[in-house]
Amino acid sequence: MVEFPIACNLEGDYGYKVLVVDETESVADVIQKAVDQLVGVLVAPFPPGTVLKLRLHGSETPLADDMTVKQANFAQMETVEIYRAG
């Protein structure tokens, strides 16, 4: 188990936050972690049925939800964005 920090901007938030992730976690886990820590704090709850996706900063392509952090090859302090799909 290897933990390290990444930088994450959840849609609606004013800036990036640093989240600690584990390399065994999935992309869906990282999304959930950001939602747990920021929705209802700085970001209003999303409407029911909203699907959130994660992409590397600068990319238009979302990463698969079941991909692990290790498979995604995140660097320490990788920059990711979590946004509403569709």
Next chain:
Amino acid sequence: MAFLEMSEWYDLARETNWTPKYVSEDELFPAPMANSFGIPVEEWETFDEPYKVSYRDYVKNQREKDVGTYSVKAALSRSNFFKNTSPHWKALLALHFSAVCWAEFHSASAFARMTRFCRSPGLRNMATFGTLDEIRHGQIQIYFAYEFLRHDRVFDWCHKSSKTENWIIVSLRHALDDIAHTRDATSAGIMLNMGLEQAFTNLQFVALSADAAKFGDHTFATMLQSIQTDESRHAQIGEPVVRIMIKNGRKAEAQKLVEIAFWRMWKQFSAISGIGMDYYTPLEHRENSLKEFMHEWVIGQFGRTIQALGLDLPWYWDYFMYDIETFHHAQQVGVYVYRATEWWRPIASVSPAERDWLEEKYPGWNDTYGKCWDVIIDNIRNGRFDKTVPVPPPLLCNMCGLEVSGVAGNKWQAVDYSIDLEGRRYHFCSPVCEWIFKEEPARYKGHRSLIDRVFDGTIPEGDDAFYEYMGQSVEERGVCGYDYNWIDGYGDGSAQAAE
């Protein structure tokens, strides 16, 4: 006894480029400290300052200014003023004094370097006055700030802050070290005098002075004015230096120094003056918004000045316009929600009336940064004060040290610029902070932001250890300046009722 007119002896008195007998010119003016940029000394000797003053007149003027300022202070006892003033103004005073006193005092060393090492005797003369000015600015502001210490421990930070590793102080210190304290005398003459003083001190001293007078804080207003008259004089050092650089084929070097210094100082003033003007100044006493001041004082006056000198507007001018509209609003959200990491008592300043003002001055504010505040307000209304503080820390820029931020809410825009270097990823809040780093990575790569220090183990684990590292005891951790009562204006029940 008849005295000569100053114009009759001034030029002769400042001719101090004597020929050394016991050391060589290079030993007297070592390149790392002096840096003539390869320009012959005869050219540097053409430096001609626009404001000429004799030492006799300088002392007389300064004494008169001090007498005037201290008289106002003595006449208007401020004890009651401070006790009765609003948390808005208390936050503004705390932020100003704790960021500016020591920065001014430290500037004396940069001026002293110019006094000793610049090749222009005229510049050395002016820098001598600048050195004395900065000592005065440090002392008078600390003296005025300490008047409040009996009422509020926050003012201990007017002196203490510079010695701490608090993240805001690290940010400001890094910027000032970069432009003033780790540069040769000539570069500092351009970066400090032009990039900071000529470009921005109007904001903190003229604009803030106008707000202070309007608020009725005449002591603070008078003190700020007495400082700005000095700034106006020694800020003029940069122009003749740039003129000599351009004339001798060093425009590119001068341009780059101005661009780096202007941006580094903009980031600091954006946060300090931006929050001060658009949030901490009580609404009924606001003279103008930061954007309005920037357009008048900086974009207009400074932009015209550098073009008249023969320089170009900085390459990032368009991005700068965007940053004026956005950056400090994002920083204000962060400063409020991470308030425990600050030594003063931050205020939100987003009551319904204040939001109307922000929307008028910055169209779209409610739909962007206002959305974050909506969530904060709901939490306070519901008594969920714990949820007004995010668990994850913010990402800090590896150049300016402030939060890497973009646009919030319905026009959400993630902004980040990054570089991978020697196994480390560096993050920047803007293309300009990234550009400065890329221009000279060896100069900047060793610095670690406070967040970097958390994750590389420099700062021990645990909340108390984090605050202790930043020099903050339990009593020195910021809390909401209004104890959350600012949401009363929203009408759906106050925070106290929610409790």
